[in-house]
Amino acid sequence: MKTRVSVLLIVALIVSSSAFALAAERNETLIVGGGPWSPATSWNPLYPSRTSATIGLVYETLFAYNPLTNEHKPWLADSGEWISDTVYEVNLRNGIHWSDGEPLTAVDVVFTYEIARDNELPYTPIWRTLEEVKALSLTKVQFVFNNPSYQEWQIELYSRPIIPKHIWKDIPSDQLMIIANENPVGSGPYKSGVGGADRIVWDRDDNWWGNEVFGQPKPKQIVEMIIYENNVALGMLMQRTLDLSNYFIPGVPSIKDAFGLTTWYDEAPFMLQANTAVLYLNTQRAPLDDAEFRRALAFAVNPEVIVERVFEYMVPTADPTGLFGGWTDYRDAEVVEEYGFYYDPEVAKQMLDEAGYVDADGDGWRDLPDGSAMSFEIIVPAGWTDWMESIRIISEHFRAIGINATPAFPDQSVYENRMFTGNFDMLINNYGSGVSGSPFSYWNWIANHNIHRDQVTEGNFGRYDNQELFDLIFEFNQILPMTEESLAVASEIQKILLQEMPAIPFWLNGMWAQTTSKYWTNWPTENNPVGYPSTWGGYWQFGTIEMLINLEPVQ
Amino acid sequence: MGRYLSKKLAIYLVTFFFAVTLNWLIPRFVPGDPITSLLARFASLEGGKEILQSYFVQTFGLDKPLYAQYIGFWRSLFRGDLGISITRYPAPVMDIIKDAVIYDYIILLPSIVLSWIIGNKLGAVSGVNKKVDNFMMPVFYFLTSSPYFWFALVVSYVFGIVLGIFPTSHAYSATMRPGWNWAFIADFFMHWFMPFLTMFLVQLGGWAIGMRNMIIYETNTNYSKYMESLGASDKLIRNYGFRNGILPQVTGLAISLGTIISGSVLTQVVFSYPGLGYTMVQAIKESDYFLIQGCFLFLILMVLLANFVVDIVYMIIDPRVRHSYSGEV
Numbered sequence: 001m002k003t004r005v006s007v008l009l010i011v012a013l014i015v016s017s018s019a020f021a022l023a024a025e026r027n028e029t030l031i032v033g034g035g036p037w038s039p040a041t042s043w044n045p046l047y048p049s050r051t052s053a054t055i056g057l058v059y060e061t062l063f064a065y066n067p068l069t070n071e072h073k074p075w076l077a078d079s080g081e082w083i084s085d086t087v088y089e090v091n092l093r094n095g096i097h098w099s100d101g102e103p104l105t106a107v108d109v110v111f112t113y114e115i116a117r118d119n120e121l122p123y124t125p126i127w128r129t130l131e132e133v134k135a136l137s138l139t140k141v142q143f144v145f146n147n148p149s150y151q152e153w154q155i156e157l158y159s160r161p162i163i164p165k166h167i168w169k170d171i172p173s174d175q176l177m178i179i180a181n182e183n184p185v186g187s188g189p190y191k192s193g194v195g196g197a198d199r200i201v202w203d204r205d206d207n208w209w210g211n212e213v214f215g216q217p218k219p220k221q222i223v224e225m226i227i228y229e230n231n232v233a234l235g236m237l238m239q240r241t242l243d244l245s246n247y248f249i250p251g252v253p254s255i256k257d258a259f260g261l262t263t264w265y266d267e268a269p270f271m272l273q274a275n276t277a278v279l280y281l282n283t284q285r286a287p288l289d290d291a292e293f294r295r296a297l298a299f300a301v302n303p304e305v306i307v308e309r310v311f312e313y314m315v316p317t318a319d320p321t322g323l324f325g326g327w328t329d330y331r332d333a334e335v336v337e338e339y340g341f342y343y344d345p346e347v348a349k350q351m352l353d354e355a356g357y358v359d360a361d362g363d364g365w366r367d368l369p370d371g372s373a374m375s376f377e378i379i380v381p382a383g384w385t386d387w388m389e390s391i392r393i394i395s396e397h398f399r400a401i402g403i404n405a406t407p408a409f410p411d412q413s414v415y416e417n418r419m420f421t422g423n424f425d426m427l428i429n430n431y432g433s434g435v436s437g438s439p440f441s442y443w444n445w446i447a448n449h450n451i452h453r454d455q456v457t458e459g460n461f462g463r464y465d466n467q468e469l470f471d472l473i474f475e476f477n478q479i480l481p482m483t484e485e486s487l488a489v490a491s492e493i494q495k496i497l498l499q500e501m502p503a504i505p506f507w508l509n510g511m512w513a514q515t516t517s518k519y520w521t522n523w524p525t526e527n528n529p530v531g532y533p534s535t536w537g538g539y540w541q542f543g544t545i546e547m548l549i550n551l552e553p554v555q
Numbered sequence: 556m557g558r559y560l561s562k563k564l565a566i567y568l569v570t571f572f573f574a575v576t577l578n579w580l581i582p583r584f585v586p587g588d589p590i591t592s593l594l595a596r597f598a599s600l601e602g603g604k605e606i607l608q609s610y611f612v613q614t615f616g617l618d619k620p621l622y623a624q625y626i627g628f629w630r631s632l633f634r635g636d637l638g639i640s641i642t643r644y645p646a647p648v649m650d651i652i653k654d655a656v657i658y659d660y661i662i663l664l665p666s667i668v669l670s671w672i673i674g675n676k677l678g679a680v681s682g683v684n685k686k687v688d689n690f691m692m693p694v695f696y697f698l699t700s701s702p703y704f705w706f707a708l709v710v711s712y713v714f715g716i717v718l719g720i721f722p723t724s725h726a727y728s729a730t731m732r733p734g735w736n737w738a739f740i741a742d743f744f745m746h747w748f749m750p751f752l753t754m755f756l757v758q759l760g761g762w763a764i765g766m767r768n769m770i771i772y773e774t775n776t777n778y779s780k781y782m783e784s785l786g787a788s789d790k791l792i793r794n795y796g797f798r799n800g801i802l803p804q805v806t807g808l809a810i811s812l813g814t815i816i817s818g819s820v821l822t823q824v825v826f827s828y829p830g831l832g833y834t835m836v837q838a839i840k841e842s843d844y845f846l847i848q849g850c851f852l853f854l855i856l857m858v859l860l861a862n863f864v865v866d867i868v869y870m871i872i873d874p875r876v877r878h879s880y881s882g883e884v
Contacts, residue, residue, distance in 0.1 A: 024730060025730065026730050029729060029730050031729040037837065038642065038643055038834075038837060039643075039654070041640070041643040041644065041645065041646035041651075042643075042644060042645060042646075047644070048594075048597045048607065049593060049597070049642070049644060120606050120610065121606070122597075122600070122603040122604075122606055122607050123600055123603055124602075124603070124606060125600045125601055125602035125603055125606070126600055128602070152600065152601075156600075177610065178614075178645050179645070180645050180646070194732060194733075196654075196726065196727075196733065196829070197654045197655050197658065197726070197829035197830075198725050198726055198827065198828070198829040199725070199729065223729040223730075225724075225725060225729060225827070226827070226829075227724065227827050228823075228824045228827045228833050228836075229824060229825070229827070232723065232724050232825070232826070232827045235711065235715065235716060235723040235724065236723065236724055238716060239715070239716070239719070239722065239723055241722060241723075241724070241728075241729065411585075411840070412592075412840050412841075413585060413586070413587035413589075413592060413840065413841065413842045414585070414586050414587055416587055416591070416592045416595065417586040417587030417588070417591075417592075418586075420591055420595070431595055431596055444601070455591055457591055457594060457595045457604060458601075458604060
C-alpha cells in the first residue's frame with residue numbers, strides 16, 4: 001500500500017512538472033552552432049577566453065562595427081569623436097541601464113578603464129598611451145591620451161566591454177580574472193541561461209534598454225549547440241534542428257537549393273569574408289631569406305585552383321595586398337599595379353633563373369645558387385581538411401616550376417609549436433588576419449616587430465626583420481585615419497610588403513554561414529542586409545544583434 | 556578468497572601508479588604548450604598577451620621544475636583535486652568530468668551488459684542450431700568487424716536522415732530543459748537511442764561469435780560425449796557447455812573494455828553526444844595537461860574497476876578459481 005502511494009505521488013509529480021519541460025517554444029528559440037567548441041565555464045568579461053557570446057549578448061561595447069559598410073555604429077555611446085589631437089570624447093546614451101536595473105553611466109566607463117590601470121589585465125597596455133579617463137557628466141566621458149594610437153583605438157571602441165562598477169569594485173584584485181562570473185550582470189539583451197555539457201543557453205532580458213532604441217530581439221532564447229564535427233552540423237541543418245550554422249561545410253553550393261539553405265550571396269562566393277589566409281615563409285632559412293625568391297613563389301601559385309577545387313567558389317582569391325572589406329580604403333591601386341603579383345609560372349621561372357636558382361645537378365629540382373639542393377615542407381594542422389587540400393595544390397604548383405615542396409600535416413599543437421618557435425619552412429595561417437576596423441591589425445600581424453624572442457606569437461611567424469617597415473606600421477597607428485598622411489604611409493607599407501613578400505596572401509576565408517527557414521525567416525543576406533549572420537566570438541558586435549532584432553518567426 | 560582479492564588489488568595498485576604517471580608524463584613531452592596556443596588565437600592589444608602568459612604560467616605552476624610539478628600532482632590527487640582546466644579556465648577538472656561522465660555511463664553500461672548477455676544467448680543458439688547459424692553468422696561477422704565510427708554513421712544516416720525517427724545529435728532537444736518529467740525523459744531517450752544502438756550492435760557480434768565457437772567446442776569435449784552416452788538430455792549437455800563456455804567470455808569482457816571505451820569516444824563524436832570522449836579529444840588537441848590527466852585518470856579508474864568486478868564475477872562463476880585460492884583443491 002505504501003509503495004503504491006509513493007508511486008502515485010511520483011507519477012503526479014512527473015505529470016505536474018511536465019508543464020515546465022519546455023523552456024521556450026521551438027519558434028521562440030534560435031538554435032545556432034559554430035561559436036563555442038566547449039561548454040561555458042567563464043562569463044568573465046575581463047578574461048579573454050570566456051564563453052564567446054558573453055560580449056555582445058550580455059556585455060556591450062561603446063560602439064558596434066559594421067564590416068559591410070566599414071562604419072562604427074553608436075551602441076552604448078550616442079556619439080564619439082576626437083575633439084582634439086589627443087582627446088576623444090564619448091557621449092553615452094541617456095537612460096541606459098544594467099540588467100539589475102542600476103543606471104549605466106560615465107562612471108562605469110571610467111571604471112572599466114581604470115580597473116585596467118590599477119590591475120594587470122589583458123588590456124592594461126592601453127595605458128601606455130592613455131593618460132586619463134574622466135567623466136565630465138553622467139553621460140560624457142573624455143579619454144585623454146599622451147600619444148594616441150588612432151588606428152588601434154578604432155578597434156578598441158567596439159571591442160571593450162563596459163562593466164558595472166557597482167559589481168566589480170568589490171572584487172579583489174587577485175580574483176578579477178579567476179572568477180567565472182556565472183550570473184553576469186551586463187547591459188545586453190540576453191542573460192546567461194541553463195546550459196549543459198553540449199550547449200550554452202541564453203535567455204532574453206525583456207528589460208533591455210535597447211528595446212526602445214533598436215527594437216527587441218525576437219528569439220526568447222538562444223541555444224548555442226556544441227557540435228563536434230562539420231558533418232553533424234550538416235545533418236542538423238537537414239533535420240532543421242539548427243537554424244544558423246557557422247561551420248565550414250563542404251559542398252554547400254551544390255546542396256543549398258536542394259535542402260533549402262540560405263547563404264549571404266546567392267551565387268559565388270556565397271559567404272562573407274572573415275580573414276586572409278596567408279602563406280608564411282620562414283625568412284630565417286635560405287633561400288627564403290631572399291626577397292626575390294619569395295616573390296617568385298607568389299607568382300607560381302594559382303589561387304583560382306584552390307578556390308575552385310577546395311572551396312567550390314565559397315571563397316574569393318585574396319588581393320596581393322591581403323586587404324579586404326573596409327581595409328581596402330587604404331589600398332593603393334598604383335602600388336599594386338606596379339609591385340603586385342599574379343599567377344604566371346613563366347614569370348616565376350624567369351625570376352628564379354635570374355636570381356640563380358637553377359637546376360644545377362639535373363635532378364629536375366632547382367638548387368641554391370651555390371649548387372646545393374633545396375627542399376621545403378609546407379605545414380597545416382592535421383584534420384583541417386580545407387587547408388590540407390590547399391597546401392597539396394600549392395606544393396603541386398611549386399613543383400611545377402621546379403621547386404621541391406611537400407605538404408605535411410602535424411597535429412595542431414605541434415603545428416602551433418613549430419609556428420611559434422620558427423621551426424618550419426612554410427605554413428598557412430590566419431590567426432590574426434580577421435576582419436577589423438583598421439588595416440593596422442592586419443599589418444601589425446603580418447609584420448609584427450616582436451620577433452626577437454624564443455616564441456613568436458603575435459604574428460610575423462616567418463620572423464621577417466625590417467625595422468623600416470616596423471616603424472612605418474607604428475607610425476600608421478599614430479596618424480589620424482584616412483588623412484593624406486595616413487594614406488601615404490599605408491601605400492609605403494603595401495609597397496614594402498609586396499616587394500619583400502614575407503607572407504603571401506592567397507585567399508579570403510569565409511564567414512561561413514548557412515541558415516534554414518523552417519522556424520525563422522528574414523535572415524540577413526546580400527539583398528537584405530539586416531545584420532551580420534555570425535555567432536563567432538568577437539563577431540557579435542558586427543551586427544549579429546541586429547540580425548536577432550530583424551528575424552521573423554514562422555507562424 | 557582474501558588471498559585472491561589482495562593479490563589482484565596489489566596488481567591494480569601498481570598498474571594504477573604506472574598508468575597515472577605515464578598519463579602525467581606524455582602530454583608534457585609533446586611539443587607545444589597549451590597557454591601559448593590558447594593566447595595566439597585572441598586578438599589583443601600589443602603587450603596584452605604577455606600579461607596573460609605570465610599570469611597563466613604562475614597560476615598553473617608551469618614555471619616550476621618538472622619533478623616539483625609531479626610531486627604536486629600526486630599531492631593534490633590524494634586530496635581529490637585534479638586541478639583546473641587551462642582551456643576551460645576557471646572550471647575545475649573534477650567539475651568538467653562530473654558533468655560529462657554521466658553520459659558515458661548511460662551509454663556504456665547498458666550497451667556492455669546487454670550486448671554481452673544477448674550476444675552470449677544468441678551465440679549459444681547459433682552454436683547448436685545449424686539453420687540459425689547459417690543465417691546469423693554473417694550478421695555477427697558484419698557487426699563485429701564494423702568500426703564504431705563507421706557503424707555510427709550508418710545508423711545515423713538510416714534512422715536519423717532517411718527514416719527520420721531519431722535526432723542525429725546531442726543529448727536532448729535544444730528547446731528542452733532537463734527535469735524529471737515525461738517530456739524530457741522521452742526526448743532524452745530518443746537522443747540516447749542511436750549512440751546506444753551503435754555501441755550495442757557492434758559489441759554484440761563479437762560476443763555471439765565467441766559463444767558460438769565455445770558451444771561447438773564444448774559439445775565435442777569428452778565430458779559432453781560421456782554425458783551423452785549416459786543418456787543425458789541435449790538441453791542438459793548444452794547447459795553444461797554454456798557454463799563452461801561463459802568463462803572465456805568473462806575474461807574477454809575484461810580485455811575488451813579498453814577497445815569499447817575508445818569506440819565510445821568515436822561514437823560520441825559522430826553523434827555530438829557529450830561525454831568524456833569528446834572532452835578528452837579536445838583536451839589532447841589543445842594539450843590541456845590537467846584536463847587530459849583528469850580524463851585519463853577517470854578512464855583508468857573505470858577500466859580497473861570494471862576489471863576488478865570481472866575478477867570477482869569470475870571467482871563466483873568458476874569454482875576452480877575460488878577453490879584454488881581457498882586451498883580446497
